[in-house]
Amino acid sequence: MTTREIILEAVLKNQPAATALPDVSEFKGDRTNIVQTYIDVFKTIGGAAYLVDDLVEVRNLLHENFDFTKRIVTTLPNLTDIAELVTAENDPHSFEDVEVAIIKAHFSVAENGAVWLTDELMGQRIIPFICQHLAVIIRAEDIVPTLHEAYEIIGTGDYGFGGFIGGPSKTADIEQALVLGAHGPLSMTVYMLKQ
Amino acid sequence: MKGTLNKDHAELAEAFIKDEERVDWHDGALWFIRAKRDLASKKISEWETLREAASQIKTNVLSNLHQYLLQFEENLKKNGIIVHWADNAEEHNEIVYSILKAKEITQMVKSKSMLTEECHLNEYLEERGIEVVNSDLGEYIQQIDNEPPSHIVLPCIHKRKEEIGELFHEHLGTEKGLSDPTLLARVARKHLRNIFLTRRAALTGVNFAVAETGEYVVCTNEGNADMGAHLSEVQIASMGLEKIIPQKKHLAVFLRLLARSATGQPITIYSSHYKKPRKGQEMHLILVDAGRTRQLAREDFRGSLKCIKCGSCMNTCPVYRKSGGLSYHNTISGPIGAILAPNLDMRKHADLPYASTLCGSCSNVCPVKINIHEQLYKWRQVIVKEGYAANTKALSMKAMAWTLSSPGSFTTAGKAGRWVMHNIPFVMNNKLNPWYKQRDMPEGPKESFSQWYVKNEVDNKKNNSK
Numbered sequence: 001m002t003t004r005e006i007i008l009e010a011v012l013k014n015q016p017a018a019t020a021l022p023d024v025s026e027f028k029g030d031r032t033n034i035v036q037t038y039i040d041v042f043k044t045i046g047g048a049a050y051l052v053d054d055l056v057e058v059r060n061l062l063h064e065n066f067d068f069t070k071r072i073v074t075t076l077p078n079l080t081d082i083a084e085l086v087t088a089e090n091d092p093h094s095f096e097d098v099e100v101a102i103i104k105a106h107f108s109v110a111e112n113g114a115v116w117l118t119d120e121l122m123g124q125r126i127i128p129f130i131c132q133h134l135a136v137i138i139r140a141e142d143i144v145p146t147l148h149e150a151y152e153i154i155g156t157g158d159y160g161f162g163g164f165i166g167g168p169s170k171t172a173d174i175e176q177a178l179v180l181g182a183h184g185p186l187s188m189t190v191y192m193l194k195q
Numbered sequence: 196m197k198g199t200l201n202k203d204h205a206e207l208a209e210a211f212i213k214d215e216e217r218v219d220w221h222d223g224a225l226w227f228i229r230a231k232r233d234l235a236s237k238k239i240s241e242w243e244t245l246r247e248a249a250s251q252i253k254t255n256v257l258s259n260l261h262q263y264l265l266q267f268e269e270n271l272k273k274n275g276i277i278v279h280w281a282d283n284a285e286e287h288n289e290i291v292y293s294i295l296k297a298k299e300i301t302q303m304v305k306s307k308s309m310l311t312e313e314c315h316l317n318e319y320l321e322e323r324g325i326e327v328v329n330s331d332l333g334e335y336i337q338q339i340d341n342e343p344p345s346h347i348v349l350p351c352i353h354k355r356k357e358e359i360g361e362l363f364h365e366h367l368g369t370e371k372g373l374s375d376p377t378l379l380a381r382v383a384r385k386h387l388r389n390i391f392l393t394r395r396a397a398l399t400g401v402n403f404a405v406a407e408t409g410e411y412v413v414c415t416n417e418g419n420a421d422m423g424a425h426l427s428e429v430q431i432a433s434m435g436l437e438k439i440i441p442q443k444k445h446l447a448v449f450l451r452l453l454a455r456s457a458t459g460q461p462i463t464i465y466s467s468h469y470k471k472p473r474k475g476q477e478m479h480l481i482l483v484d485a486g487r488t489r490q491l492a493r494e495d496f497r498g499s500l501k502c503i504k505c506g507s508c509m510n511t512c513p514v515y516r517k518s519g520g521l522s523y524h525n526t527i528s529g530p531i532g533a534i535l536a537p538n539l540d541m542r543k544h545a546d547l548p549y550a551s552t553l554c555g556s557c558s559n560v561c562p563v564k565i566n567i568h569e570q571l572y573k574w575r576q577v578i579v580k581e582g583y584a585a586n587t588k589a590l591s592m593k594a595m596a597w598t599l600s601s602p603g604s605f606t607t608a609g610k611a612g613r614w615v616m617h618n619i620p621f622v623m624n625n626k627l628n629p630w631y632k633q634r635d636m637p638e639g640p641k642e643s644f645s646q647w648y649v650k651n652e653v654d655n656k657k658n659n660s661k
Contacts, residue, residue, distance in 0.1 A: 003280045007436070007488065010484070011436065018259055022248045027248075114466070125424075126421075129425060156443055160470055161468065163467040163468055164466040165465060166461070166466075170416050171332045173331075173333035174380060175356045179377050181384065182419070183388065
C-alpha cells in the first residue's frame with residue numbers, strides 16, 4: 001500500500017459518525033455608516049484612508065504623500081504618466097527597489113479594514129508585498145460590512161492567487177512593541193473614490 | 196538545539212520561575228494579549244454564535260475527513276499543485292529534501308510552520324547540506340538562539356529585548372547594547388529581505404485548506420510567507436490533515452475568529468489564498484498524518500484536532516503564563532499542547548496534562564470550543580491507567596483513595612494533618628513536598644468542618660429554642 005492509501009484507510013476507519021454542517025447564511029453585517037466605519041477601523045490598524053472626489057484628487061494626494069523621485073509602479077493604465085506600468089513579463093525580483101506601488105482592489109471590508117486583491121490586479125503577485133509603501137484605490141461604494149459578504153462576492157474565485165491585505169506589514173515579536181514595516185510595506189494608504 | 200532532555204514540566208518551570216521579575220513580566224505580557232482578545236471579541240455581537248458555527252464546521256470536517264481529503268486532492272491537482280502524502284515526520288522531511296534535491300537547491304526560506312518544527316525539518320535538511328532560514332521575526336530570533344519557539348503565535352514572547360539585542364550583536368553585527376525594538380526590527384528587515392531575494396525555494400505552513408476549491412490560506416502579519424513564496428521558483432506547503440475546511444464561505448467564520456482570538460486584531464494583515472502556481476513556478480503540497488489519524492480514533496481526544504492554532508488558550512492559562520512555553524518540552528505548548536502531545540508520545544509527555552489547574556479558562560476562550568480542560572482531566576486518567584504517571588503521583592493517589600474511601604480513616608487523617616501543620620510544620624514545609632516549593636503553606640484550621648458543624652448546629656438549636 002502507498003502512504004496515501006495507508007493514511008486514507010486510517011482516516012476512514014477512525015473518523016466518527018457524520019455530523020451536519022451548520023447554516024452560515026444567517027451571518028450578516030450592518031451597512032450603517034459603512035464608509036466611516038471602514039476609515040476608523042483602518043486607522044486603528046495603522047493605515048491611512050482618504051475619501052476623495054475623483055482621480056485628480058488621488059493624484060494630488062499621491063504627490064503629497066510620497067517621494068516621486070524614487071521608483072513608483074502601478075497596474076493602472078491611466079496613471080502611467082506618473083508611474084511605471086507593471087507587466088506580467090517582469091521578473092518579480094526586479095521590483096526590489098520599488099518605493100510605492102499604486103494598485104486597485106476589488107472591494108474592502110469595513111469590520112477589519114482589509115482590501116481584497118487578486119493577481120490580475122497586482123500585475124505581479126509580489127507587488128503589494130515588496131514595495132516600501134502600498135497605495136490602493138477602491139470605489140467607496142465597494143465596501144462590504146463583514147467577511148461573510150466578502151466571500152459571497154468572491155464565490156469560489158477564478159484566480160491563481162488572492163489575498164486580503166489589512167494594513168502595513170507589522171510585527172510585535174520583540175517584547176510586544178508594535179513595529180510597522182516588518183518584511184512588507186512600511187505604510188498602506190487607501191483612496192476611496194466617491195464616484 | 197538547547198536541550199530540555201529528560202526534564203519534566205515541573206522541573207523546567209522551576210528554572211523559569213527563579214527569576215521572579217521575569218515571571219511577572221511574562222505573565223503581564225500574555226495577559227495584555229488576552230485582554231486585547233476580550234475587547235476584540237466583545238465588538239462582535241454574534242461572537243458566541245460564530246464560535247459555535249466554527250466548532251460545528253470542524254466537527255463535521257473530522258466526521259467526513261476522508262471525503263474532504265479526496266476532494267481537496269482532486270482540486271489541488273486540477274489547479275496544478277503537486278500533492279504528496281507523508282505518514283510521519285521522517286517521510287515529510289524526505290519529501291521536502293527530494294523536491295529540493297531534484298532542483299539542486301541548497302538554501303530555503305521558511306515562514307512560520309509549527310508542523311515543520313514538530314518534524315525537526317531544519318535539522319534534517321541541515322544534516323544534508325541544505326540551509327534553512329526561518330523568516331518570521333520571532334522564529335528567526337529563536338533560530339539564531341538555537342531554541343524552539345515558546346509560543347505558537349509569539350515564538351519569542353519569553354525573551355527580553357536586551358537578550359534579543361545581544362543575539363543581533365552576535366549574529367547580525369549590530370552595535371552592542373542596542374535593544375530598541377524598532378531599530379532591531381529594521382536590521383532584521385534588511386537582512387531577511389536579502390534572504391527572500393536570493394532563495395529559490397520557499398516553504399510555508401497552512402492555516403486553512405479549502406476542499407471545495409483546492410486552495411490554501413496562509414495568515415501572517417509580517418508578510419514573510421508572501422515575500423518568500425512570490426519570489427521562489429519552488430513553493431512548498433506543509434499541512435496536517437486536520438487543516439481542511441469544507442467550503443470557501445467557511446473561511447469567513449474562521450478568519451473572523453482567528454486573529455481576534457490570537458492577538459485582538461480584526462484580521463491578520465495578510466490572508467493569502469494560494470491556488471495555482473505562477474508562470475514558471477512549481478507548487479507542492481504535503482499532507483502529513485504524524486499521529487493525527489491515531490488521535491482521530493480517540494473519542495475523548497479527537498476534538499483537539501479542531502484547533503486553529505490561535506494561541507488564546509496559552510495567553511489565558513495561569514500555568515502557561517507563569518511557567519513559560521519552553522517548560523512544556525513540546526513544539527505546541529500550553530493547554531492545547533498538553534492534550535495533543537500525549538498522543539504523540541504518552542511516556543514522554545505524561546507530565547503535561549498535570550501542568551494545569553483545570554480552571555477551564557482555556558475552554559472558555561477557544562474559538563472552536565474545544566473542551567480543553569476536560570480533555571486534560573481525561574488524559575490524567577488514561578495516563579495513570581496506562582502506567583505512565585510519575586511514581587510520587589501514583590503513590591499519593593493510592594493513599595488518597597484509601598483515605599477517602601473510609602470515613603474513619605478520613606477523620607483520623609484530617610486530625611493528624613491539622614496537628615502536623617500546627618505543631619511540626621516543617622514536615623510539610625520542606626523541599627520534599629513539591630507543593631511547598633515557591634509557596635508558603637497556609638496556616639492549618641484549628642478544627643475540621645465536621646467539628647465546626649456539630650458545634651454550630653448545637654449552638655443554633657440552643658438559639659432557636661430560646
